[in-house]
Amino acid sequence: MDKQQLFENIKRKKSFLCVGLDTDIKKIPEHLLKEEEPIFAFNKAIIDATADLCIAYKPNLAFYESMGVKGWIAFEKTVQYIKKNYPDQFIIADAKRGDIGNTSAMYARTFFEELNIDSVTVAPYMGEDSVTPFLTYEGKWVILLALTSNKGSHDFQLTEDVNGERLFEKVLRKSQEWASEDRMMYVVGATQGRAFEDIRKIVPNHFLLVPGVGAQGGSLDEVCKYGMNSTCGLIVNSSRGIIYVDKTEKFAEAARKAAQEVQAQMAEQLKAIL
Ligand SMILES: O=C(O)c1cc(=O)[nH]c(=O)n1[C@@H]1O[C@H](COP(=O)(O)O)[C@@H](O)[C@H]1O
Structure with a gap:
């Protein structure tokens, strides 16, 4: 999916919401544990309930890998389900990968060749040759960590060099030599x-992929005020704030309601550019 298609989807749905599929077997409704594939059953219900309100899904690999082979199968099934039933959705494999070149190339093969996912999150710490293997796939995206939502962002990302340049600013400047905004x-x-x-x-x-609204308390208003550009330029993720608002048999309906609330705020914000 290219940048223009992404913007078209945002305009059509009046939404730049990404639903985070951070599915934890310990947090899903109890009745689903009877299912043969509880993680996939949960994801499927959440996806069916929210697909018209969001433009992207972001399964975070940690939640799947923590369950071994079963988790990996649930991850693959979830990706295939989205691709088959909601092909307009942008899929983000939140894996935060990055390693020496030949190893990064294997990570890239996993997500882009084997699973044909649109994008993967990548850590910039190991530099150019750890990132560029992900850029050899036509039409696929690298989402590079710049300034993260957590407290630890102060430890490295917000520190300044002797010229007053902060590390996240260096990441933004330097990485533009490797790939464009496309x-x-x-x-x-x-x-x-x-x-x-x-x-x-x-x-x-x-x-920009923007996690941290909902459970982490980030402000959508502020993000839009300072971060929105003429083609929106924002994909705002919420995971726990949408998928875990209810633990009963009505969890999917509740997730839909939570997504609807965020989408309505987004539609309001989009009036500034549409
Ligand atoms: O790369 C990410 O998505 C990410 C970066 C970041 O700075 N902060 C952050 O919370 N995330 C991820 O975004 C999701 C946030 O989840 P909630 O806080 O439950 O909405 C999790 O999957 C995090 O791993």
Whole structure:
């Protein structure tokens, strides 16, 4: 999916919501545990309940890998289900990969060749040759961690060099030598507020993947005020704030309601550019 298609989907659905499929066997409704594949059953119900309200899904690999082979099968089935039934959805494998070149190439093969997923999150720490193997696949996206939503973002990302440049700014500048806004997005946490202003000075046109609204308390208003550009430029993720609002048999309906609330706020914000 290219940048223009993404924007078309945002306009059509009046939404830039990404539903995070961080599916934890310990948190899903008890009645699903009777199912042969409880994780997939949960995901399928959440996807069917929210697909018209969002433009992307982001399964986080940690939740699947923690269950071994069963988890990996649930992950694959979830991806295939979305692709078959909702082909307009942008799929993000949240894997935060990155290693020496030949190893990164294997990660890239996993997500782009084997599973044909649209994008993967990548950590920039090991530099150019750890990221570029992900960029050899036509039409696929790298989503590079820039300024994350967690407290630990202060430990490295927000530290300054002798010239006053912060590490996340260096990541944004340097990585633009590797790929354009048509192949690369950046992760910026919703909790980072006004930092979006500084980020937009360096990457005015890129899409940003923004996790941290909902359970982590980031403000959608602030993200939009400082981060939205003329083609929206934002994919805002919420995981726990949508998928775990109810633990009864009505969990999918409740997830839909939560997604509807966020989508309505997004439709309001989009009025500024549409
Ligand atoms: O790359 C990410 O998606 C990510 C980056 C970041 O800075 N912060 C962050 O929370 N995430 C992920 O986004 C999701 C947030 O989940 P909730 O806090 O439940 O909405 C989780 O899958 C996190 O791993």
